[in-house]
Amino acid sequence: MDKGKIAEWLAQGSVAIPKLLLQHYKQLGLSxxxxxxxxxxxxxxxxxIWFPTPAELAERMTLTPAQCMETLRKLLQKGFISIEEQVDEQAVRSETYSLKPLWEKLVHYLLAQSLTEEKKERQEEEQSLYTIFEQEFGRPLSPFECETLAMWMDEDGHDPVIIKAALREAVLSGKLNFRYIDRILFEWKKNGIRTIEQAQNYGKKFRKHQQTTKTTQPPQSEYKQTIPFYNWLES
Structure with missing residues (x-):
């Protein structure tokens, strides 16, 4: 085989097809x-060639020019392509096809999918949060407690991870009630605590301070605290 011919074929280049379009054209509503x-x-x-004719398309497809014309009509009607008017330097007007609507539809679909997945993940995370609270409390949550949990997330903007950390703090402190946990979240928000790492560091620093303070105070025989903790309700 003529090597020059092969080189000529390869020199014609290739057509880049976005992988995301190949994966999701069905979901976009394309046949x-x-x-x-x-x-x-x-x-x-x-x-x-910015305005290929139905006949030119038919030369590359297994469709007749009439079928290609109908396909183009459907693509225009469904908003996957558009026809734009161009004016060159000589003020000559011409029409061109644009695939911009196709790319916009693909981006819109991908963004919507991303939001749906994020919403699903958040719902699963929230459901897990309710389960953890019920396990720690050893009973189903009351409607008021469920409403409080929802308020912490929706109105106060607390991340479920932070709420779990506040629950853990309440467990360690031996004060397992919603009022105490709410006070912890309030103090953390006031001090700019928004990540689990910040919450852990904040707790460690305060416990270290509490331990230092405790050693400087005279012992009290009537009260012994084995696990130092921050009484958030009395802050």
């Missing part, structure tokens, strides 16, 4: 025929 027509239009545009 295989419509998808292939768009790919051929993309190829024509890369060659500098």
């Amino acid at each position: 295989e025929v419509e998808f292939m027509a768009l790919l051929h239009m993309h190829s024509f545009m890369q060659e500098g």
Whole structure:
């Protein structure tokens, strides 16, 4: 085989197809025929042919020019392509196809999918939070407690991870009640505590301070505290 011919074929280049489009064209509402027509239009545009005719498309597809015309009509109607008017330096007007609507639809779909996944993850995280609280309290939460949990997340903007950390703090302090946990969250928010690392560091520093303070105070025989903790309700 003539090596020069092979080199000539390779020199024609390739058509870049976004992988995301290949994966999601079905979800966008495109049929295989419509998808292939768009790919051929993309190829024509890369060659500098901005308004391929139905006959030119038919030469590359297994469709007749009439079928290609109908496919283009559907793509226009469904908002996957548009026709734009161009004016060159000589003020000559011409029409071109644009695939911008296709890319916009793909981006919109991907963003919507991302938001849906984030919402699903948050719902699962919130459900896990309710389960953890019920396990620690050893009983189902009351409607008021459920409403308080929802308020911490929706109105106060506390991350579920931070709420779990506050619950742990309440468990360690031996004060397992919603009022105490609410006070912890209030103090953390006031001090700019927004991550689990900040909460842990804040707790360690305060406990260290509490331990130092305790050693400087005279012993009290009537009260012994084995685990130092910050009484958030009395702050």
